[in-house]
Amino acid sequence: MRDIAVPVVVLVALAAAPWLGFGGSYETTLMARVMILGMAAVSLAFLVGGAGLVSLGHAAALGIGAYAVAILDAHGITDAARVLPAAIGAAAIFSLVTGAIAIRTSGVHFIMITLAFGQMAFFTASSLAAYGGDDGYTMYSRTELAGTRLLENRLAFHYICLAALALTWAVCAMLLASRFGRVLRAARENAQRVEAVGLAPYPFRLVGYTLAGAMGGLAGFLLANATEFVSPATLSWQRSGELLFMVILGGAGRLWGAILGALVFVLLETWLAQQMQHWKLVFGPLLVLSVIFLRGGLAGLVARRG
Amino acid sequence: MAEPLLRLDGLRKHFGRLAVTDGVTLDVLPGEIHAIIGPNGAGKTTLIHEITGIVAPDDGRIVFAGADITRLSLPARARAGLARSFQITSIVGGFSVLENVALAVQARSGSSFRFAFPAAREGALNAAAMEALDQVGLADRAALPAGTLSHGEKRALELAIALATRPRLLLLDEPLAGAGPQETDRLVALLTRLRAAYTILLVEHDMQAVFALADRISVLVYGRIIATGTVAAIRANAAVRAAYLGEDDT
Numbered sequence: 001m002r003d004i005a006v007p008v009v010v011l012v013a014l015a016a017a018p019w020l021g022f023g024g025s026y027e028t029t030l031m032a033r034v035m036i037l038g039m040a041a042v043s044l045a046f047l048v049g050g051a052g053l054v055s056l057g058h059a060a061a062l063g064i065g066a067y068a069v070a071i072l073d074a075h076g077i078t079d080a081a082r083v084l085p086a087a088i089g090a091a092a093i094f095s096l097v098t099g100a101i102a103i104r105t106s107g108v109h110f111i112m113i114t115l116a117f118g119q120m121a122f123f124t125a126s127s128l129a130a131y132g133g134d135d136g137y138t139m140y141s142r143t144e145l146a147g148t149r150l151l152e153n154r155l156a157f158h159y160i161c162l163a164a165l166a167l168t169w170a171v172c173a174m175l176l177a178s179r180f181g182r183v184l185r186a187a188r189e190n191a192q193r194v195e196a197v198g199l200a201p202y203p204f205r206l207v208g209y210t211l212a213g214a215m216g217g218l219a220g221f222l223l224a225n226a227t228e229f230v231s232p233a234t235l236s237w238q239r240s241g242e243l244l245f246m247v248i249l250g251g252a253g254r255l256w257g258a259i260l261g262a263l264v265f266v267l268l269e270t271w272l273a274q275q276m277q278h279w280k281l282v283f284g285p286l287l288v289l290s291v292i293f294l295r296g297g298l299a300g301l302v303a304r305r306g
Numbered sequence: 307m308a309e310p311l312l313r314l315d316g317l318r319k320h321f322g323r324l325a326v327t328d329g330v331t332l333d334v335l336p337g338e339i340h341a342i343i344g345p346n347g348a349g350k351t352t353l354i355h356e357i358t359g360i361v362a363p364d365d366g367r368i369v370f371a372g373a374d375i376t377r378l379s380l381p382a383r384a385r386a387g388l389a390r391s392f393q394i395t396s397i398v399g400g401f402s403v404l405e406n407v408a409l410a411v412q413a414r415s416g417s418s419f420r421f422a423f424p425a426a427r428e429g430a431l432n433a434a435a436m437e438a439l440d441q442v443g444l445a446d447r448a449a450l451p452a453g454t455l456s457h458g459e460k461r462a463l464e465l466a467i468a469l470a471t472r473p474r475l476l477l478l479d480e481p482l483a484g485a486g487p488q489e490t491d492r493l494v495a496l497l498t499r500l501r502a503a504y505t506i507l508l509v510e511h512d513m514q515a516v517f518a519l520a521d522r523i524s525v526l527v528y529g530r531i532i533a534t535g536t537v538a539a540i541r542a543n544a545a546v547r548a549a550y551l552g553e554d555d556t
Contacts, residue, residue, distance in 0.1 A: 174421070174422060174424075175421055177424040177425065177426065178420055178421050178422060178423060178424065178425055179412050179417075179418045179419075179420040179421075179423075179425045179428075180418060180419055180420060180421050181421075181425070182405070182408075182409055182412065182418075182425045183409070183412075183418050185398075185400075185401075186398045186401065186409050189398045189399065189400050189401075190396060190397070190398050190399075192380075192392075192396055193396050193397060193398055193409075193467075194381075194409070195379075195380045195381045195384070196358075196380060196381075196384055196389070196390055196392075196396065197384055197389075197409060197410040197413040197414075197467065197470075197471055198381050198382075198384035198385040198413040198414060198471060199381055199413045199418055200379065200381040203419075204418070204419075207419070
């Protein structure tokens, strides 16, 4: 039950927030960041906690989705009917191709090869001189939805991000509960067992990796629209590390932990940065302590209390 | 004589200069329990790995139910009807007992590339899984996390998983390893019940159990089958006694 109750409470709180005095530009921008990174973190939690694929290159999917929006924007294409499939498709294809190679490895090798592919995407983005290169690219406008500028509306964008986050979580939960997800979960723990009953884990993992990439692309689409700016930093390995950290902070065993992880990570980061100049000196040790003392992450804490 | 269900034909495997499998030829007939015994280091584990597809033989053929499976992968062999248990218990500890077996049922019934419907609510999968659990006497343990079972129960669960794949041949790699005397009795009774319905290739150290269960025994020494025969014939075989008791210097 709690696996539904807690995320629903968080999502309802996010839905109500604009009406409870958090409807200003600053607050909604911050919440959009939470929801978008939360989406990317949930799709990564699906890989890490569900399939046992610890990717250190998930920001590449996010960044490729964002860059698809920016590049199309530079060519005057801003219709969501074309931009959204392009963003999701580009991230999915990247994940499919790199996954086809990466999934042949496991453990530390898998982490390193996903990191390497992520860095390739990062340097490719840095070299796109036509789209700002290292400096990044500022978009002319947000994506248009059916000819309207709905995404420009603060409240509408808030609820679109919320819907996308809810959808990502629901889809990941559905996938993990399905036959497909059962194979992934079993293979995470004991791949040989799965093979011995007649199933090769590889194609299941590759499909899972591609789907997670597609969801990362969706998050990237929203991220580009939230900031109306993309830069190679979106694809950096630090960003991948942050996403992975949100998953671990939230508790890799539960999908919704990643939403909590993203929420706490972004809010803490923002708050600390307002308190002091060298906030990272505090933030870093806090993260270390949370890993040491929060076994099972925030989700584990909530599950034990309730 | 009936057509053998499994036929190993001149199987060879070298690790460096060491011939671990040195021209093994062996038939498993439909319906029999065929045991492979041999002293430590005889190459039993490697032979099992060659039959299940974990290790590729250098030479020779493996024919299963009339088809050459020498080059098939482990999952492909499992789909062909070759189910195995592992020497070291291999289950998904985080799954419930039922889900461990349901995974095996799902592997043989329809595609596992189904993304929407919750697998735990598929009645047909659960029913077939319960049936297999019932066969090994674990029905009342179905809801427990598999990792919490006792050692003997885990061995029984592994058998249930193997049975749930509806195998044509059960390959049991030391099913009694690590089991206490009581657990051993229970597992031997279980295997005795299964003998009516299944063809079994059994690798086992426990001689008492082997003599009680097997229809035929093959003795593997230094990668070669030195004798194949009924329990009585093997017990009386001088070469076997030599290999086990060291009465001979070869």
